Amino acid sequence: MIAIVELTKTMSIAAEIFQNDPDATAFLQMDGARTTYRDARRIVCSIALEARLHESGADDRIALLTPRGKDGVLAFLAVSTFAICCPLDPRLLDEELSAAISDLGIALIVDLTGEERISRIALAHGLDVRSVSVSDLKIRSEHELQLGNDLQHGDIALLLQTSGTTSKPKHVALTHANVLAAAASIGKSYEIGSSDICINPMPHHHVHGLISAGISSLLAGAAQFCAPSFTPAAFDEAFDRLRPTWFTGSPAFHLGLLDFYKTLERAPPQGSLRFMRSSSAPFPASAIGDYESLFGVPLLENYGMTETASTVCSNLLPTHLRKAGSVGVPIGAEVRIVDDAGEDVLAGTEGAILLRGASVITGYASGENGPEFFAQGWLRTGDVGHVDHDGFLFILGRTKELIKRGGHSVYPLEIDSSLLSHPDVAEAISFSIPHPTLGEELVAAIVVRAGSDLSGDDVRQFLKNRISTYKIPAAVLRVAAIPKSATGKTARRSMRDAFASELSTKGALAETETELVLLRIWREIVGSSTLGVTDNLFVHGADPIRAQRACLAIAEKLKCSLIAKDIIRNPTVRQQASILTRNHDIVVAVDT
Missing domain, CATH: 1.10.1200.10 (ACP-like)
Structure with a gap:
């Protein structure tokens, strides 16, 4: 199933959004305050005027730093209307932020954080900083500024870095058309409308929080609460007060809620919620049943990338078939599975995953456009999987994450899924370490559920009758936490360094x-x-x-x-x- 949504051909993201009922609620706050679409438009215009964005050119790259909350979404709409918005994580260290500014070719910085260090970093790069405090902003009339009615859908709205499996970041340039197509497909597939309320706990410098929750809700004329921070207790309070119809998050976010409510020995309020959405990483199969029972609604796993402006495959609402272990069916793109020769394979056959569609890029802005990245208009995702006879996509892993363990090929994602099938394993990641004879050895790290005394040896024993011997990690480390990014993703290639101490020799002496x-x-x-x-x-x-x-x-x-x-x-x-x-x-x- 591919959701097809008709959009205006000559408007920016902001202009499309503000065709909605101006009196409808766009954003909710914990204190009961609401921001209508008319209010939101005025704030966007006011941010643009305060930062003098109308002085910028359409090809200028403007770095945007914002704290979590609705202001990040509104500032994106302001910047992307006049230039190319490059949202950066405000938690980056000075050196990381400076490197990103250099790599992206930033022309101007718009800062909503108020941090003094931003001006210092900008000065080192010879850049101007336009600081905006939304709480102190003089709200202007929405008629003082046109919000991109003369833009073309092919104009770039958003520029993001994606490192993939290499150390040098690639630049993903998403056009207004890409973003609108992705957001519209999400809205149509999940049947989001003006009566919906979303809790959006994700940051807005990635497509999950910005597009999958933020822009998709706004384009559908729905309301959302953009959480300024996340703790399970804060979510519980927001859930009780706002009674959302859906929410989205990474598996780490969802599992944190599951443990929180188990500890409280109670469920969240029932009745308002329609569905939950999980993205950014695989959700542990062993926890899905408990989580759906807790909230009383389905958990919809999906698949997307920065290069696809968020979701391109998803499990759908209960009137449709869902399959455990699958990321669902195409909702806004075409999916192909091909062999090493680039030929399509039969249903159920493993191969490389290729994507094409209105939300999918056709080239990297940083120039990586050769046949290893694109094949006749199809994006090579770098993922391996298969599509079954019902059209459901199953992800096996990353091509470049393939571990060569002696003469065997091991896809880490398959091992992760097997580890997560143990009911006491809350998080898991498998990875390789150098080995003198095998080339690579397979190891894993797990985080166990509260109160469990599960050991790494217990897990290896558990796997014995579930996967082939060559797929069982040589060591399973029990750790307190697995390092993640702000969106809940784990960088598999960094695990060697993260757990170097646990994997080093301890040199314990013989006692007998x-x-x-x-x-x-x-x-x-x-x-x-x-x-x-x-x-x-x-x-x-x-x-x-x-x-x-x-x-x-x-x-x-x-x-x-x-x-x-x-x-x-x-x-x-x-x-x-x-x-x-x-x-x-x-x-x-x-x-x-």
């Missing part, structure tokens, strides 16, 4: 003669003098062939047997010594 003999055997086999009795041998150089070699050495030195399968299942010297001591009477003279 058996441990000492085993430690000497393994230190010689893997070539590590720092290896300790509690270190995971397979993280530090062991493999199935080396395990066989260790079996022979153990038989020679300790006069008893240990099979390779036991070594793989018990990957530390201490665990292996325990098995040997339990199963054999070991007498060995050890020179300490």
